[in-house]
Amino acid sequence: MQTVTNAQRFERTMREVVEPVRRYLARRTDSATADDVLSETLVVLWRRIDDEPDDEIAWAIGVARLQLANAERAQRRQRRLFARIATVDPPQVVEDHAASDTDYIRQAIGRLRPAEAEVVRLSAWDDLSLEQIAATLGISINAATIRLHRARKKLKNEFRKTQTADGHTAVKEGDSA
């Protein structure tokens, strides 16, 4: 009964990965797109259940990452299409006054190069190890280590500036990078 085995295996995998994947998507897109991409990710995981590696969380996040990229490509295509038939007032530019340190950090992550921002998110928020980040992004562990180190250094410098400007205690030298 191979089908039953696969169904049970998929349910077990889904229990392990569904929350990490939902959080991964919630950090990167709107809720409607996150819902769509979650469904599509689960379809792919079920279809490839025979190829499931030992590290199912990194595997599932890697699949979600590609599905999200597909969805965003389709959205960009649609936006280009609808720009031909409608005019949309440009969004208001919001001045860069962060309401809090967390807002400031989010904005600072957004200002990093996309590849650097992604390793920070994968490390700090998705809680992936360097090995998992490397597997998810398809890069070497060495490249992931360097990229994360550089990104964190840039962020720390930004964080230090805001702390000093606000009269808070600056980040101590020797904090782990």
Added chain:
Amino acid sequence: MNFDETLRDADPASSLSPLSPDRFERLRVAAMTETTTTPAPRTRARLTWAIAGGIAALAIGAFAVQSLTTSTPPTEYTAGGVEGVAAKCREVTPESFDLVDVAFKATATSIEGDTVTLTVTDRYTGEVTDTVTTTQGDGQISDGGPLVYEEGSTYLIAVADDTILSCGISSASSDYLEDIYEQTFSK
């Protein structure tokens, strides 16, 4: 608060509540059903076109195309709409149809949940299956939002890149819009 704590606290997903058991089950069943019974919509559309193209090449004739497409599963189109309430539709002119690759007239024959099935009655341009499915609009964006269909009503539908265009380019059938379709696609 130090840098690492601030970084962790900035996690936008920290307030995300866990999936309910009910939703988990629906997602699990949907994932397993999707792959075993339903091929992807775009594949279906391409397959239909490939079959139709092959038949044309063999010059079997329109009757054969008709009899084949009758048994073809419906094509699923994305319900397109402009984003945000700030959008303002441009006036519909023949130039609005520059990007359109499929245009047809169809009647909304069933609406189940948010899935609308349209039965094609007339074709202006492009290949289209006899039935088409799409998603019902929610009417939240009045100018340029995805179409809101009524069962039994007839619509003129223009599709670009597998997406039904809104902004009055696709709309309930009217003499005015029908004239524009005739004018645009009779060239």
